[in-house]
Amino acid sequence: MHSHTARVQDIDMRWQETGTGDPVILVHGIPTGPALWRHVAPLIEGRRVLAWEMVGYGSSIPEGRDRDISVAAQAGYLAAWMEAQGLSQAVVAGHDLGGGVAQILAVRHPEKVAGLFLTNAICHDSWPVPVVKAVAATGSLLKHAPDGSVRQFMKLMFSKGHDTEAARAAALEVHAPQYEAHDGAEAFVRQTQSLDNADTRAVAEALPRLGIPARIAWGVEDEFQTLDYGERLARDLAAPLRRIEGGRHFTPEDHPQIIAEEINALVREVDAAEAPETGRQRIG
Template sequence: MNRRDMLRFGVGAIACAAIAHPARAAPSFDRFRVPEWSRRRRFVSNGFGRIAFIDQGSGDPALFLHGYPLSGFQWRDAVEQLGLFYRCIVPDFLGLGATEAAEGQDLSAPSQAAMLIALLDALKIARVHVVANDSGGAVAQLLAAHHPDRVRTLLLTNCDTERQSPPPAMRPVIELARNGLYVKQWIEPWYASRDRARAADQFGGMCYADPANPTDEAIEMYFGPLLSSPARARQAEAHAIAQGGNALRGIAPMLARCPVPTRIVWGTADTIFEPANADFLAQAFGNSRGVRRIEKAKLFWPEERPDVIVEEADALWRGAKA
């Protein structure tokens, strides 16, 4: 079995498991758990801070951009499969995950994009495929608009758009963060009670379709670093505050001229971003490859449906070579 067949087998195995247990999220092959992910983590120190990332696999490089307040661990199951044939670069954004931002570092989307360019330069990677979710999608659009020579393809899932950045649901988070209360009133209780974090009216119920998500280990990976010190808590809140302005305002002409092949895959049960954003994005990009809708999928569906990410990414990336 060659590597391409292995990738297809992996997608099929995940899909079959999801069909067999439709009430549950598609399972992982259990390779990238917390100890393995932590062991593989690397760091690059530069003017932005100490940037944490995973560098897994070989072949054409791909960059995976997570949402807020998650970390690159969001992509673990998709990377497990795509890493069989591609080089997967999975960073933690400034102020989130294991990345430690430099003192006073701006944490807005433009600065996050600049940090990623510096990371790619440090790794001597000229061009990447980009996969993004949630607030990571805003950063991805900035990369494609301002650095189209660095982006080979773009796969966007539920995320910010020029018409909705930030989404209304983010406003309470931003307000709490401005008052220094977001971590204390939301993150700390979720971390202390994993069942509370997964409740229907809390983080899990708002952002995941499967009531078993986020898993205990995901909660540990996402929230643990943000509670590790007062400085990290302040950075997590500063990251939220930085989303208060629309970093995508005025980007439409650049996206219309952007030559990057762009595919949109959208969860239809998202309560954070409006469904209309999917078609808005597809129409905004000059080289759009259309929209695929995933029924009953919420904001962080890429974590629950790695089979879809693997299928769509592999098809888009192979198509870019044709």
């Protein structure tokens, strides 16, 4: 994937991109970035795949200083970025916080979302999870902790969220350097203190009325976003739910083949729904 930057709303917004065709937008969560999708993106068939970086996360951590980086605000930033890139409509996929961003975007800007894919995503009142609440509540302590504390904290999150030790170690090496290169503990505290489930509760009642193609995939053993919330989203969106047996939270890294299969299936469903009698219309 190739990295790109564009100035949008006086913010340097970043994304990684591969492929050509109609757009599929991938949105990560905490404490990750676009690289969360590094194994999924190459498996998405015949599409322009754009892994968008939330403002104040990943290499965009500096852009989060003195800005609203709540989940609801991220949906607004994503909409503005889509407009700036000439993306009138896309299939949108989200994991963790990115799933909340995708839900809010679909409700507030339904014309922009052709299809919705969610995997182990926040929704309703499922978040913030206890470990994140603890960081938000004791942020001053973490800010003044010794160097390396954020890496240790991320190691704890990944140990609970990944299926294997190898996956945990790989995720730590991919995502921790973004914090270490910028504010470190201060950035992580800033992110956690921006989180409020009022953002997803505000759009929850509108989800059943979206009426767009949607699919859900869920790691059954997720301790952060439990399966009952995946089942609830499946009911809300009238969407099929693919249960990933033994899967934990970070499904795009642990089960990229399954995640890509579900996104590809959603794309085909979107194509079929939008195809007029004389041929398919592009959604980009």
